[in-house]
Amino acid sequence: MSTVTGPAALSLAEVDLADNDKFTDGTLPWRMFDVLRREDPVHWQPEPAPNSGFWAVTRHEDIVRVDRDPETFTSMRFTNLEEVDEDYIALRRSLLETDGMRHRAMRLILQKQFTPRAVATYETFLRGLTARTLDAALPKGTFDFVKEVSADFPINVLARMLDVPEEDTQQLIDWGNRIIGNTDPDYADVLLESAESEQYRDLPFRSPAALEVFEYGRKLAAKRRGGGGTDLVSTLVNSSPRDGVPLSDTDFDNYFLLLVVAGNETTRHAISHSMLALIDHPDERARLTADPSLIPGGVEECLRWASPVYHFRRTATRDVSLGGKLIKEGDKVVLWFASGNRDADVFPDPYRFDVTRENIDHVTFGKGSPHFCLGNSLARLEMRIMFEELLPRLADIRVAGEVRRVRSNFVNGIKELPVAVTLR
Numbered sequence: 001m002s003t004v005t006g007p008a009a010l011s012l013a014e015v016d017l018a019d020n021d022k023f024t025d026g027t028l029p030w031r032m033f034d035v036l037r038r039e040d041p042v043h044w045q046p047e048p049a050p051n052s053g054f055w056a057v058t059r060h061e062d063i064v065r066v067d068r069d070p071e072t073f074t075s076m077r078f079t080n081l082e083e084v085d086e087d088y089i090a091l092r093r094s095l096l097e098t099d100g101m102r103h104r105a106m107r108l109i110l111q112k113q114f115t116p117r118a119v120a121t122y123e124t125f126l127r128g129l130t131a132r133t134l135d136a137a138l139p140k141g142t143f144d145f146v147k148e149v150s151a152d153f154p155i156n157v158l159a160r161m162l163d164v165p166e167e168d169t170q171q172l173i174d175w176g177n178r179i180i181g182n183t184d185p186d187y188a189d190v191l192l193e194s195a196e197s198e199q200y201r202d203l204p205f206r207s208p209a210a211l212e213v214f215e216y217g218r219k220l221a222a223k224r225r226g227g228g229g230t231d232l233v234s235t236l237v238n239s240s241p242r243d244g245v246p247l248s249d250t251d252f253d254n255y256f257l258l259l260v261v262a263g264n265e266t267t268r269h270a271i272s273h274s275m276l277a278l279i280d281h282p283d284e285r286a287r288l289t290a291d292p293s294l295i296p297g298g299v300e301e302c303l304r305w306a307s308p309v310y311h312f313r314r315t316a317t318r319d320v321s322l323g324g325k326l327i328k329e330g331d332k333v334v335l336w337f338a339s340g341n342r343d344a345d346v347f348p349d350p351y352r353f354d355v356t357r358e359n360i361d362h363v364t365f366g367k368g369s370p371h372f373c374l375g376n377s378l379a380r381l382e383m384r385i386m387f388e389e390l391l392p393r394l395a396d397i398r399v400a401g402e403v404r405r406v407r408s409n410f411v412n413g414i415k416e417l418p419v420a421v422t423l424r
């Protein structure tokens with residue numbers, strides 16, 4: 001068992017969860033979450049204009065309470081920190097920003113394709129894909145693990161589910177980076193904080209890359225409408241939602257874009273963080289290598305450790321008390337899932353990375369929410385197979401350069417993870 005002490009304490013005055021610059025060094029976010037959980041677990045965080053500030057919910061128990069109660073804490077006013085104008089809400093709304101019956105009806109369209117049983121049918125394909133990726137990357141000896149391994153893998157699975165050609169995968173990765181990385185100058189075409197982003201207020205994440213994704217998705221939809229395909233696009237365009245309201249073109253655009261970005265970035269970062277944790281804790285890596293039956297449990301600890309999504313937001317639909325604070329109707333309420341995953345009330349010694357930790361009640365995919373991650377079984381399968389294939393091939397692996405992180409308080413991402421490997 002490997003022990004890492006918690007990061008050094010910070011004072012409450014040093015906390016600013018709205019400042020993306022505080023999310024690039026890999027330790028500061030955890031230190032901010034720690035002081036908040038300890039001293040002000042439901043904390044009012046001011047934001048620069050035009051935003052109006054938000055309640056930061058940092059304890060596991062409170063996060064779950066909010067996530068479970070969509071009537072009081074709605075997603076209909078959007079789930080990122082951006083305050084989307086009334087005029088653009090209908091244009092930008094996806095499954096993620098829909099509640100109630102309509103949400104259930106939209107989610108049911110694809111739910112069957114994401115059950116544990118359905119995703120298990122990808123196991124052979126995934127194992128082949130992983131072996132191919134590793135056999136190309138590992139002999140290089142020294143390489144960027146993100147580019148050569150983590151990035152390659154989730155997108156190819158998604159490409160298969162969408163039934164799009166393999167040569168399009170790099171394009172899908174780039175779109176995801178440009179859209180989700182809208183606060184990182186290395187990725188964004190137009191930074192979210194810039195005045196220029198105003199003209200893209202009608203687009204998801206205010207990203208012009210969204211227009212390219214829409215166009216790509218529409219071409220696929222046009223070809224597959226009325227056909228007998230079983231891929232995700234065919235299912236979307238040829239199914240009738242249970243509430244009897246057909247998907248509009250806008251519904252399709254936003255659903256398609258959500259699939260492209262949700263399943264790609266997150267799983268990539270989960271794999272990179274897990275690799276880094278296993279490099280930093282060679283004794284834990286050795287346990288998984290010696291006994292692969294520990295890998296599924298190890299994946300849960302990796303998911304807790306990685307927390308690739310820092311937060312999602314809700315909006316209070318009525319005045320409500322939480323953690324001793326009075327939240328007013330209309331206030332933004334932000335669930336810091338990553339913080340919940342280090343809550344010592346739920347995870348004894350939370351900074352200990354332990355692949356045999358028991359009862360890992362992490363909130364990495366949300367918890368008890370109608371929005372609970374649709375792709376969780378797929379992400380879990382991808383991670384399990386990745387480490388089942390990777391670990392037996394490795395004699396040693398070390399970090400061989402600077403680990404670079406995405407500048408984002410939304411996605412906890414690793415941009416570059418240079419490694420040096422010795423093969424068995």
Ligand code: HEM
Pocket residue numbers: 067095096097107258259262263264266267270307308309312337364365366367369370371372373374375376378379
């Ligand atoms: C480790 C990887 C992943 C992480 C950490 C992650 C995290 C999340 C989180 C936190 C939510 C919101 C939960 C809530 O509000 O309670 C979510 C929703 C969602 N995720 Fe994932 N996700 C991952 C992988 C995937 C994959 C592989 C897909 C599939 C393509 C996917 C598709 C979605 C969709 C469609 C939603 C919206 C569901 C809804 O609104 O009903 N995710 N995910």
